[in-house]
Amino acid sequence: MADEHPSSLRRALALLDALASDDAVAHGGWGVNRLAAHEGRDQSQVSRTLRVFADAGYVERDPESMAYRIGWHVFALAAKAADQRLIAAGGPILRRLVEKDLGERIHLSVLQGSEVLTVLTQSPPHAVQTVAWAGRMVSAHNTSSGRALLIDHERAEIERMFAGVAFGVGGPNAPRDVEALYERILTARRAGYAIVDEEFEPGLVAAAAPVRDFRGGVIAALNVSAPKFRLWNRLPFAGQAIKSAADELSVQLGWDGVRASQLVGAHVPSEVPA
């Protein structure tokens, strides 16, 4: 069921993804040759395909180096894809969490299939800017963000979602199977926030809480992660801080805490104004 057709479209899109890879970005874009080598395709095809992308504004090339990079059009599309209110309201809340409450790196993420995509990141002033996590995807089963995003999911849904996913990777305490994962989701559901202790990476702990929109469904997660030695003893406090910040963000998105919490699980009939 994976790929019925290799599909020229899919091959073309792979070029865009390659141009957004860390390596390509670090080099200020890639030339036709390099791109072709990376994708295992002929230069001629890459050249022609990129010309179409360039005409449509999806890529553009540096006149000097002839290197292609992601073009303005993708940014325009992204602006449409982003839930503007979530992003706009999220910024100040992330900054406040970093500066006032926790002093550690804070992320805002959304669920993408069985993985987690980080859409906003805020680092403490002193931190070394190691990696720009915005735009990154990580697994959902061994991260606190993933746990928070799945907090309303039923057992059967979890099983279906992680049918083909390898467990036990990451940190030493990563859940070994769906059973263990669901247990921990239940724990998170009771607390209102999720805690992860060396599940994603050795020495890394994290806390996360779900963000809900006006329909009561989980649309994002707020999380903090840091080395265990720095965060471990105040992790419950961090969980509470994350949770109240996430609730605040939810309220700004129209969430009615009281009513919605009664409706969790029961599918809210979509009474969305057309």
Place this chain on the structure above:
Amino acid sequence: MADEHPSSLRRALALLDALASDDAVAHGGWGVNRLAAHEGRDQSQVSRTLRVFADAGYVERDPESMAYRIGWHVFALAAKAADQRLIAAGGPILRRLVEKDLGERIHLSVLQGSEVLTVLTQSPPHAVQTVAWAGRMVSAHNTSSGRALLIDHERAEIERMFAGVAFGVGGPNAPRDVEALYERILTARRAGYAIVDEEFEPGLVAAAAPVRDFRGGVIAALNVSAPKFRLWNRLPFAGQAIKSAADELSVQLGWDGVRASQLVGAHVPSEVPA
């Protein structure tokens, strides 16, 4: 010279563009039929093409209404490429400002904690290259770049950020405390650009404006600085020039000026169909 090849790729991309149209966004996405009608293509092709896009994450569909909309993967592409593009698109804009509009040194800077890091510099041809400012960090509270980078910040955030920072250093007019700093930020917010007059260094004046990306947040600042005797009498003009250049750069990063500016600060009542 427009289209040598109609190219299936271009037709496919047109579907994405259609999904990003205001009309489609307003309706919470479009169905296959509507999309086909809009593009004048057969439903079967649209259905198949969208399946490929969906598999690659470029679009996603609402399980309820079956409507497709732009997916978060596009967001991920843009987030990863944003910095790269800021630098790439910034170069020409800086050069144009120097050569055509102002004839003074122009900088592009980003916020690092409570300080300002200059990432790009363009000097007028005749200028003696005194200091290479690229890579240099300066304080944020008494520079126009800092003022522009903090233009959206709330008072409480400013207070926390500058809790341990010494004020009153630099030029004779440097803000003496957080109070004064926030006042000047408010002034900058109203004007859309920041002006400093002998705050950083005696005899130095400057103007700066914020650069926003597709998320609407401030990610960089464009600024011009020069000796007071040379720039003072045209500083308002310089501010406007910097602001329109910064806006232009923002647009290239996917910033939708109208919508984003409405979202800043003002809490939009939640009646948006998600």
Place this chain on the structure above:
DNA sequence: ATAGGTATTGCATCTGACGCATCAATCTGC
């Protein structure tokens, strides 16, 4: 001048995008 690197283009081959058709699944109104 040659050599090694780049990107583009001409052309024959054959994949896969295309349109027509059919089919399943909802919604309609009666």
Place this chain on the structure above:
DNA sequence: GCAGATTGATGCGTCAGATGCAATACCTAT
């Protein structure tokens, strides 16, 4: 209940167009 309308998915024969090879052109370095 039925028939009609509207939705999206799919089977299949056809030919547009994506592909790969080779040739071309254009750099910079030696």
